[in-house]
Amino acid sequence: MMQWEQLLSLKRQGDTSxxxxxxxxxxxxxxxxxxxxxxxxxxxRSLQDKTQVIPLSKTDFVHTRLTHSLEVSVxxxxxxxxxxxxxxxxxxxxxxxxxxxxxxxxxxxxxxALSHDIGNPPFGHSGEKxxxxxxxxxxxxxxxxxxxxxxxxxLTDFEGNANGFNLLTSSRPGVEGGLRITYATLGAFMKYPxxxxxxxxxxxxxxKKYGFFQCDKExxxxxxxxxxxxxxxxxxxxxxxxxxxxxxxxxxDDICYTIIDFExxxxxxLIQEEFxxxxxxxxxxxxxxxxxxxxxxTKEDRISYLRAxxxxxxxxxxxxxxxENEELILQGKYPYALTDQGKYTAQMRDIINLSVKNIYQSRxxxxxxxxxxxxxxxxxxxxxxxxxxxxEGNGSNYDNLVLKLLPEKFITEKMNLYDRLxxxxxxxxxxxxxxxxxxxxxxxxxx
Numbered sequence: 001m002m003q004w005e006q007l008l009s010l011k012r013q014g015d016t017s018x019x020x021x022x023x024x025x026x027x028x029x030x031x032x033x034x035x036x037x038x039x040x041x042x043x044x045r046s047l048q049d050k051t052q053v054i055p056l057s058k059t060d061f062v063h064t065r066l067t068h069s070l071e072v073s074v075x076x077x078x079x080x081x082x083x084x085x086x087x088x089x090x091x092x093x094x095x096x097x098x099x100x101x102x103x104x105x106x107x108x109x110x111x112x113a114l115s116h117d118i119g120n121p122p123f124g125h126s127g128e129k130x131x132x133x134x135x136x137x138x139x140x141x142x143x144x145x146x147x148x149x150x151x152x153x154x155l156t157d158f159e160g161n162a163n164g165f166n167l168l169t170s171s172r173p174g175v176e177g178g179l180r181i182t183y184a185t186l187g188a189f190m191k192y193p194x195x196x197x198x199x200x201x202x203x204x205x206x207x208k209k210y211g212f213f214q215c216d217k218e219x220x221x222x223x224x225x226x227x228x229x230x231x232x233x234x235x236x237x238x239x240x241x242x243x244x245x246x247x248x249x250x251x252x253d254d255i256c257y258t259i260i261d262f263e264x265x266x267x268x269x270l271i272q273e274e275f276x277x278x279x280x281x282x283x284x285x286x287x288x289x290x291x292x293x294x295x296x297x298t299k300e301d302r303i304s305y306l307r308a309x310x311x312x313x314x315x316x317x318x319x320x321x322x323x324e325n326e327e328l329i330l331q332g333k334y335p336y337a338l339t340d341q342g343k344y345t346a347q348m349r350d351i352i353n354l355s356v357k358n359i360y361q362s363r364x365x366x367x368x369x370x371x372x373x374x375x376x377x378x379x380x381x382x383x384x385x386x387x388x389x390x391x392e393g394n395g396s397n398y399d400n401l402v403l404k405l406l407p408e409k410f411i412t413e414k415m416n417l418y419d420r421l422x423x424x425x426x427x428x429x430x431x432x433x434x435x436x437x438x439x440x441x442x443x444x445x446x447x
Contacts, residue, residue: 020099038111038168048066049064050066051123063260063261072116077113080108081105088101109188121376134377159211160429172409192206194210195212202335215419248318251318255315263307378440378444379440379443385399387420390403
């Protein structure tokens, strides 16, 4: 069974001595330092020009990955504090002996939630698929026989969550341990604490995707061991049951994208207001203030009011589900997402289904995803070819010119093929939508 005092570890990569909660400076708590480091990182900053739903949209009220991440962190903080309050009441030794506060839970979940999309490539989820398909069906197929099965799976099933873990933790010369986030925040960040193979071995929510690349395996194991996560794989396969706070990060994301993508769809006119009202009112009918609601004169204000109520309802529901199942979660025996087991699961599913039909499959989204596939395929092919040719000593003048387009921190030698290919995937994944388009235009000579 996992222990809260271990799960709330303040340790950072490279630490040689213990960090005790009682010795922390409460004006700048370690978990809050995590949040600050993420906010000031270039990876986080690039989210301002990455697609949430509507790619390359110039509509001013539509969400980017940046605004989405900030909203998820706000919801995550509320979830963490509400859960933390009850956990400390139930286990007073956490405060009396170790000095943990309810706000620590909120700070951990907020920091992990803030970074939950930091590894996502440009052009939304189609960007992940486009990277995978370059290796699966594009020119990247040529590398398959030179890689292990798990290395190949990392590339053909490229995963934003694993990429995010790498971005937060990978070392560069003089920058040991990346952002050096606390292990507790890394634990909450790991929604899928397993490697890329075996793929979906069970229906457990923790096995749905994967959370680290082969190059990060040893450090991932160190984090899991330090926090006492429960191993759930055998033989050479590595995987663990989730850190309990990862359930709250996931719930914050589920709540935000379900309700806020829906709100974007309504404001864009992709979903009729009458439809929207019917769906949202099912969620909030017990808490709506009719007189206040009737005073709102614009569609945007009406939807905004209902959205705020809906998020409040779903936060309360997720907290209840977590607290009712705390024992099972600590035992590693809770294989569900919190929002799949709540009072409003059916209503959320209805909203998601309507969003899929009217927003995610709308012509504007599909058109931009098609463009994204072409751009990512071209960038990967150009840079992987040039990078490998140079390593093998047969780089052309064109290859050398192309490599001059890499940012300074990506100009580094990688000694094996897997590391070189993943290095270029990391580079492409850090591009904003706009920068990817510019690079593509440069390479193809398009205007």
